[in-house]
Amino acid sequence: MAPFTSSLALLSAGEVGPNAARSLKGRGSPLASPAAQVELLESLPLEADFEAALRQAKQAPLRPSRLEVLQINLGRLCNMACRHCHVDAGPDRLEQMDRATVDFCLFALDRTTAHTVDITGGAPELNPHFRTLVEQCVVRGKHVIDRCNLTVLLLPRFADLPQWLGEHGVELICSLPHPRRPGTDAQRGDGAFEKSVEALRRLNQAGYGKGNGRRRLTLMMNPVGAFLPGGQASLEREWKAALLRRHGITFDRLLALNNMPVGRFLEWLVETQNLEEYLAHLVSAFNGSAVPGLMCRSSLSVAHDGTLYDCDFNQMLELPIGGPSGHVRALDPKELASRAVRVGRHCFGCTAGAGSSCGGSTV
Numbered sequence: 001m002a003p004f005t006s007s008l009a010l011l012s013a014g015e016v017g018p019n020a021a022r023s024l025k026g027r028g029s030p031l032a033s034p035a036a037q038v039e040l041l042e043s044l045p046l047e048a049d050f051e052a053a054l055r056q057a058k059q060a061p062l063r064p065s066r067l068e069v070l071q072i073n074l075g076r077l078c079n080m081a082c083r084h085c086h087v088d089a090g091p092d093r094l095e096q097m098d099r100a101t102v103d104f105c106l107f108a109l110d111r112t113t114a115h116t117v118d119i120t121g122g123a124p125e126l127n128p129h130f131r132t133l134v135e136q137c138v139v140r141g142k143h144v145i146d147r148c149n150l151t152v153l154l155l156p157r158f159a160d161l162p163q164w165l166g167e168h169g170v171e172l173i174c175s176l177p178h179p180r181r182p183g184t185d186a187q188r189g190d191g192a193f194e195k196s197v198e199a200l201r202r203l204n205q206a207g208y209g210k211g212n213g214r215r216r217l218t219l220m221m222n223p224v225g226a227f228l229p230g231g232q233a234s235l236e237r238e239w240k241a242a243l244l245r246r247h248g249i250t251f252d253r254l255l256a257l258n259n260m261p262v263g264r265f266l267e268w269l270v271e272t273q274n275l276e277e278y279l280a281h282l283v284s285a286f287n288g289s290a291v292p293g294l295m296c297r298s299s300l301s302v303a304h305d306g307t308l309y310d311c312d313f314n315q316m317l318e319l320p321i322g323g324p325s326g327h328v329r330a331l332d333p334k335e336l337a338s339r340a341v342r343v344g345r346h347c348f349g350c351t352a353g354a355g356s357s358c359g360g361s362t363v
Contacts, residue, residue, distance in 0.1 A: 010077055010126060015155050016091045018189030019081040021264055023090040031267050032088070034318035041261060041345045044276055048283040050347045057288030062296070062341040064310075067333070069299035071118040071312060071358065072105050073097070074127035076304070079152050082188045084177070084222060086263035086316055089122040097304040101328065102129045104306055106136050108331040118299070118358065120147040120312070125158060134168055144170045147220075147358075150199040151192065162206035169214040172203065173255065176219050179242045183224040200249045209251040217251045220360075222259050226274040228285065228353045229256040232361040255360030258282075260349040262316050282348040290355025293362030296341045302328050310341045312358065317346065 024032035031037055054060035076093030078085075109117065117137045124130055124146060137144045146165060153161055165172065176196055177187045184193035200217075203209060209217035219239065223229050236254035243249040259265050261279060269275040296311040306328040309315035319342045325332040355362030 010094060010096075011079060011091050015079050017079065018151070018185075018191045018195065019090070020083040020185075020187060020189040020192075021081050021085075021090075023076075023081060023092055024088045024264060024267060026090065026092040029267065031263075031270075034316065037262060037266055038317055038319070038344060038346075040266070040270075040275075041279070044279055044345070046276070046279055046283060046345075048279070048345060048348065050343045050345060053283075053286050053288075053348075053351070054291065054343070057286075057291060059288060059291040062291070062294075062343055064337060064339065064341060065297045067113050067298065067300060067336070069116045069118050069295070069358075070105070070109055070112060070114040071120060071299050071301045072133070073120050073301065073303055073312070073315065074122065074124040074130060074133070076122045077126050078122040078149065079126070079155065080123070080149055080188060080192070082149075082192075082264070083268060084187050084259060084265040086260050086265055086313065087122065088263045088316070093122065095304050096127050097129065097306075099129050099132075101304070101306045102133050104327075104329040105133070105302055106140075108302075108328045109137070109140065109142070111331060112300075112333055114142070114300070116143045116145060118145045118147065123149055123152045125152050125161065131164070134165075134170060138168050138170075144168070146170050146172050148172050148174045150174045150176065150196040153199040153202060154195055162203050162208065166206050166208060166215045171216040171218065172208060173218045173220050174200070174203075175222075177222055178224055179239045179246075187224055197247050197249065200243075200247075200251070204250060209249070211252065216253075218253050218255060219251050220255045220257060222257045226259070226269060226272070226278040226281075228258055228281070232256040232354065256354075256356075257360065258349050258352055258356035260313055260346060260356075262313055262346055262349075279345065279348070282352040285352035286348060287351055287353060287355060287363060290351045290353075290362045293355060293357065293359075294350055295357035295359065296350075299358070300336065308336075311350075313346055313349070314342055317344070319344070
């Protein structure tokens with residue numbers, strides 16, 4: 001693959017990959033439009049209305065609870081381009097949060113009840129303000145999460161990052177679709193599993209994954225296909241045994257996520273003619289008990305340009321909160337607390353089976 005460059009030289013040729021796909025935007029795909037994704041989901045011949053499902057479960061309208069997590073997306077730039085990525089991140093996605101917006105996030109954080117800052121992307125570490133954001137959140141006494149793709153830690157310029165993150169008490173939530181090479185490489189590109197294993201070894205060497213609360217290593221899996229994951233607790237036991245036996249790797253916990261019909265996973269569903277069947281499965285697996293734990297109720301999502309969303313998935317579909325508090329610079333905690341959460345058919349992905357959120361199963 002040819003190197004992707006910009007005036008800022010954000011990624012060199014040697015820093016790109018492995019990749020299983022190119023971004024929807026880079027290929028000029030019709031599904032690069034969030035509005036086109038929403039239209040496609042709403043056009044499916046399903047007798048499915050998420051608000052009706054909420055009413056039947058006596059959970060309507062969906063309202064936020066106390067704000068606990070401020071999730072900040074530092075941009076779409078990533079050294080990888082995974083087949084299932086709902087963010088449509090990649091080396092050709094140069095959108096990045098600037099320093100002024102980072103500062104607005106910090107000012108907003110000071111006005112909220114959020115105790116956790118969840119930093120995501122793309123590969124958030126590639127943002128030049130990543131370390132500043134981490135340091136400023138730690139100074140404020142917040143728990144910081146870095147959502148890491150693992151392979152970015154192998155870039156020479158980040159050789160010190162595992163130790164630096166540990167020194168700042170940052171929890172790492174690292175994506176790994178499958179505990180074996182074929183499953184991971186199918187989603188993330190040839191060689192992705194071996195690179196991920198090497199990154200996990202470096203994290204173990206830095207003290208992560210050893211039961212230390214200040215160096216917590218969490219793995220995040222999603223099914224390699226159009227189906228729901230198994231039970232999170234049983235999967236965690238299986239993964240811990242498999243990675244320890246085969247690779248000598250330890251980690252602290254596993255999160256199991258449902259694949260959301262958004263972004264490049266939505267495109268894959270269309271290409272493999274699985275879309276209607278998968279959506280029907282999500283609808284039939286609706287679990288009202290998963291609703292109280294939905295991330296949209298206790299977290300707030302900030303896009304790289306500062307626009308506010310109820311959740312990461314609404315952000316990718318460009319369904320903003322709207323109103324006077326629609327941007328992080330104007331965040332009004334009281335106004336946000338009284339809003340109704342925006343929902344759509346994609347929300348069935350978070351309420352299917354044991355539920356799904358950025359924190360794993362919700363039931």
